[in-house]
Amino acid sequence: MRRTFSFAMLLTCGSLLASAQGAAPPATVQATLPPAGEVFRIRATCGATGGQVVVAVGSPEAARLTLTGADCPAQNKDYAMTKIPKEAELRDGTITAVFKNGSRFTYHIRPNPRFYVGKEFEAVLRQWEQLPAASQHVFTLLLRRQAEGVEWWLDGRYLTVTPLDADQSALALTVSGGGALAETGAVPDPLAGSAHLLPLDLAGYSLHRGALPAGELQVEREALRARRLEGADPAVRLDVGLSRWLDQSTDSGGFYDRFYMRGAFDGLPESLVLRVPKRHYTRAWILCAVAPGESPWMTVRIGRYRETWDGSGMSVGDTHVKIDPGAPEGLLELRPVGTIRLGTNGVAGVPLFLASVPLATDKIADYLQWEGLDPKRQDFGERLDWLNLEFSRRIGTRLALNSGIFDAKPVGPRSGVQILGVTLQSEPIQVLVKSEEPGFSFYLDRKPQLLLETRNLTAAAQTVTMQARITDFDGRVVNRQLEFKAAPGTTTTPWRLDNLPPGWYDAALVFDGVVAGEAWSQKASLNFALLPPDERRAGDESPYGTWWFQGSHYTEPDPARVLPLFHKMGFRHCPPGVKSAPPIFQKYQVTPSMMGYMGRVTPSNTLPMQTFMTNWPTVKTAMIFHETSLKGLSTALPHELTGQPPEPFTDEQRAQLGTLRAKIEEQAAIIRGLDPEMKIMVGNGATIFNSIWFREKLPTNLWDYCGLEMAMQTMHPESQPTGWNTQSFWIARQMAAIYGYADFPVTTCFEVGYRSTGPGGLSFKRQADWYARDVLHMLAWRSPHINVALIIDVNASYYTSRWGATGVFQRSPLHLPKPAFVSLATLTLMLDGAVYQRAVPTGSTGVYCLEFRKGRDQVYAIWCSRGSRPVELALAGDPGRSVDSMGRDLGLRYRNGRVSVPATESPCYVTSRHPVTDFVLGAPVHAAVPLAEPQVVDAMRGTAAWRLVAEGDEAFGNYCLYWPMVKGDIAIGETADAQADGKAAGIRLTLRPQPGVRDIVGRYAVLEPVDGPRPITGRPDTLGVWVNGNSGWGRIYFEFTDARGQRWLSNRSEGVDWDFSDWEGETSINHDGWRFVSLPLPACYASGYYKPSMRHWRCIGKDGATVESKTAEPVWPIALSRLYVLMREKLVYVTEMTPPASPSIELRDITAGTRRD
Known part of the structure; x- marks a missing residue:
C-alpha cells in the first residue's frame, strides 16, 4: 500500500515549509525505510539559496545526504569550459547534493553555462533570472533498500549506494533555511518482480x-x-x-x-x-x-x-x-x-x-x-x-x-x-573476460589462457555456452565453442587459447543459456595477442623506445602493469621524466631513451642533471631543446634542396637564433663537464628548424646528433619528404652533406611518429603496417634512437587529439593490444641485434627489400608501398626462420635456388645464411573499391578528347610551400596495348628530363576535356580514375565544377603552409599496375557539419579566390573539368634519390559512384 505524508500532515508535525515572513527554524520528521518491494519517496524544495533538505539513514546515523539551494559554482579549473566573467552573478542556479562520505553532486537546474559558447553563452547569462530558480525546483528523491545498503536516486538520476546494515531502517528528514517537504512516504517499487x-x-x-x-x-x-x-x-x-x-x-x-x-x-x-x-x-x-x-x-x-x-x-x-x-x-x-x-x-x-x-x-x-x-x-x-x-x-x-x-x-x-x-x-548470468597477463598478451610457450569470470545471480548452477568468433589480422575467422557450468555466485573458468598461431586476434563472444525457461544472452568483445617465445638478447644498446604518459591523461601510472608491455614488445626505452625508482625498470630492461632538456639547469645548479645521471648511468644521450622553433619560420623545404632563392631571416629571427645558440653553448658545456661520454642531441623540433643548425655551422663539439620530431600522423610512410613525415630524414641528411657534416648522425628524439586509430584515423591494420615501416626506414637511415608511438592510448578527452589514440595498446586499465604491438614485437624479435646493410634492388620503387646482418645470418624485411604481389628471392640455400608481421611462419618452399615470398603492405621477414642474389617481381594486385551504381564519366580511350593545358596553372603549382613543383615536360600519347574493340586502352603520360630542376621538385601537367567538362549524374560520393602506376610518387588531383560555377580541386590547404589533403596517399601514384585511384567527394552531414571528405577539397569561387568556408558544399549537379597529374623524375627510395622503373603512367575510365563499404 502506498503511504504518503500530505502537506497538512507535515504542517501538523511542525511544518517544514517556509512561511511568507521567513524561513522556519530547522525541523525534523522521522520515518522508516521500507523493505524490499517498496521505495521511500521524498518530494521537496530547498526554498531559498542556502535552504536545505537533509536525509539521514540509520540510527546511529550510517549515511546522510544534504541538498542545498546554491548559486552557480565559481569558475573551476576544467580548462575546456567557457570562462564566466567575474562580474556575472549567477544566482540560485543549482542544488548541491553532498553525502556524509564526501561524494558531491552539483545539480544544475538552470543550465550550466560553461558548456555554451559565443552567442548561446551570452544568451544564457542574459536570460538567467528568467529561468526556473533552483530553490523553487521540486525535486524527487528515492531511497531503495538493496542487499549492500541504500540506493539513492535524484530526479530519476542514480546517485550512489551507501552501506546500511539489514537491521537499520530509521530515516530522519530535516529542513532548514526555507527548505520544505511536499510529499514523503513509501510507494511500490517499479523494480519489484524482476531483478533484471x-x-x-x-x-x-x-x-x-x-x-x-x-x-x-x-x-x-x-x-x-x-x-x-x-x-x-x-x-x-x-x-x-x-x-x-x-x-x-x-x-x-x-x-x-x-x-x-x-x-x-x-x-x-x-x-x-x-x-x-x-x-x-x-x-x-x-x-x-x-x-x-x-x-x-x-x-x-x-x-x-x-x-x-x-x-x-x-x-x-x-x-x-x-x-x-x-x-x-x-x-x-x-x-x-x-x-x-x-x-x-x-x-x-x-x-x-x-x-x-x-x-x-x-x-x-x-x-x-x-x-x-x-x-x-x-x-x-x-x-x-x-x-x-x-x-x-x-x-x-x-x-x-x-x-x-x-x-x-x-x-x-x-x-x-x-x-x-x-x-x-x-541478465541472470553475467560474464567478464579477464587476463592474468598484462595487456592480454601471451607467450605461446606459457599455455596462454583467458579467464571467464561468471557471476551467477540465481540460486542454482547454470549451464553457459560460449560461441567465439575469432578474427585474425588478415580477416580470417576461426569459430570456437565452450560449454561450462557456473555455480551460484562468482566463479572463474579458464579458456585455453590452444591451436592458434602467433598474432593479433579480435574475439567476439556470445554467452547464452536458459534460466527458469527464459533464454538469456550476453556479448563480450576483446583483443588478445599471442607471441612466440622471447629470444631477444638486446639490452640498453637497443634503439627502440616508446612514450608512456605515466598517469597523465588517465593512463596507467603503475610501472608493474606497463613495463611488461615494453618488455614483450622488445622496446627497451621509455621517455625521460620517469616518476618511479630505477629498480623496477631494471627488472624489465627498460631505461629512459635520453636525458630530457633541462633548460633551467645553470653552471651553479646542476643537481637535476647529476641526479638523472646517477639514477640512469647507462643513458648516454642528453637533449638540448624541446619542441623549440623559430618564430615565423616558413614551412618551405630548405632552399638549398629546391633551388629556390634563399629567404633571409628577419632581425627578430636572427636575434632568436643567437639566443638559442648561446643556450646550446651553455648547456653543452655543463653536460660535457658532468659526463664527457654523454652524447648531445640538439632537438627535438621540426625537421626544417633543426636542419638550420647545419646552415648555421654549429660546431661539432657542441652537438653529436641532429634530433628530429616528425609527427607523421596519418601520412604514408613512403610519402616524399615534407619535414613532418618519415622520409624527412632525407632533408636533414642532405643539409648535413651540403654543409660538410660528413656522416653526422641524424636521429629521432624521445617522441616521434604518432599514428591515431581514433574515429576517422588509421585502421588497426594500417597503423600496424605503418609503424613497422616507420621503424624499418629509421633503421635504414641508421637512426641511433627510434622512439615511436604511445605505449597505451589515453582515456581523457585528449584521446581525440592527434596524439591520444596513437598507442599500441588501448586505454587503461585493460590495455587490450592493437595489431601494432604484435607487428613491432615481431620486428624487434627478428631484427634483435641486427645491423642494416643495404637495400636490395627490387626492380620497383614500390617494393622494398632491406637487408640486415644478424650474427652469421642475413634478415630481409620485405613489403610493398601499396597492394601486394609475389616476389622471388634467389638464394644459395634454404631460407631460415621466415615470418609475416604477426610472427606467423610463412611456410616458404625452396625450389631451384629460389623462394617465393608474398610481399604485402605488412612487412615480412626472411632469414637466410646466404645473401639474396636476385629479386624477381610478380604481378601486382590491388584491392577493389566497391562502388554502387558506377558511372564512367569519361573512358579516356584516346588523346583526341583530352588536351594538355600548355600554360599550366601557376596557382596550383604554388599551393603548398613544402610541395615544390613546376610545370612538367610531359608528353601525352595513347597506350600501346589494345582492347578487344581495337581502341586504345587509355592515355599515356611520359615525363621527360628537365635539366636544372632539382630532384625533389615535382612536375605537373593539367589535363582537360577538349569539349568541356564531363557531366556527373546523380549524387555519387566517390570520384576516381584508373591509373597504371610506376611507383614514382606522383599524384592525381581532381577538379570539378558545380552548378554555381564554383571549382572544386582536391588540394585543400591552409594558406600555403599546410596541405590538408590526402595524407594517406590514396591519390598518390605509389603503386605498380592498374589501380582505381579515388577520393570521397566533399559533403556535409545533415546537421551542417563537414564530413571527413571535406579536408581534401578546395572550393574556388568565380573570382578565382579560395572560399574559406568549412561547410560550403557543392551545388549539384557537378561536372569533371580537369585532372592535375603530378609526376617525379626521381623520388626518395629508402635513403637515395632514385628514378622510378618507368617515366610513364597510364590513365583510363574516370568513374564516379557510391562506396558500398
Missing part, C-alpha cells in the same frame, strides 16, 4: 521534453507490462531532436573537449544524458514514436563521461538505430504497440513502437571490471558504481580539416524520435 529489468523514471528529465505537442496515447498496456513500460504518459518523454553538439559552430581544434565532461546534472536540454547504476546491461527496451517528416535515426550510447579536469576518452559503446518498420536498422526487435498524437497538423496518430536496442556494453568492459577506489588501478579516485546512458541524433565521424582531431559527434540529422519509456535489461 530497470525501468527509468523519465519524469525528472523534463528539460528534455521539447516543445512538440503530444496528445492522446492509445497503447496495448498489457503488452508493455512485461517490460515495465505500462505507465507511459505522453507528457513524460524525451525529445531526441533536442540533442546536438553545442560546439559545432566553433569547430574547436582544442585537445580538451567539454563534450566528454558532460553528465546528467548539467541542466542542458541539448544533452540527453541519463545516469544509471553500473550493471552489465544487454539491451534497452524503448517505447517510442517518430515525429512526422523527421529522421527515424538516433544513437543510443552506453558508457561514461568523466565530469572533471579533461574529461573522458572514447569509453563508450554506440548503437545506431533506425526506428522504421519498413527498413529498421540496428535493432533486435521493433513492433507496433499503439499510436500517439504528435504535433499540431491534425495527424490522427503516429505509430508507437516497442524497440529492443542492443547496447554496446561490451565496449566498456574496463568500467565493468573496475571495482573499488584504488587510485592506481581504478578510475583515478572517481566512484565506479554508475554509467551514462545517452540518446542523441546519429553520431558520425568528426575528422578536423587539419587531421588534428579524431572524434565522433552527434552530427546527423535532427532526430524525430520521441521516447516515452526506457527499461534497461541485464
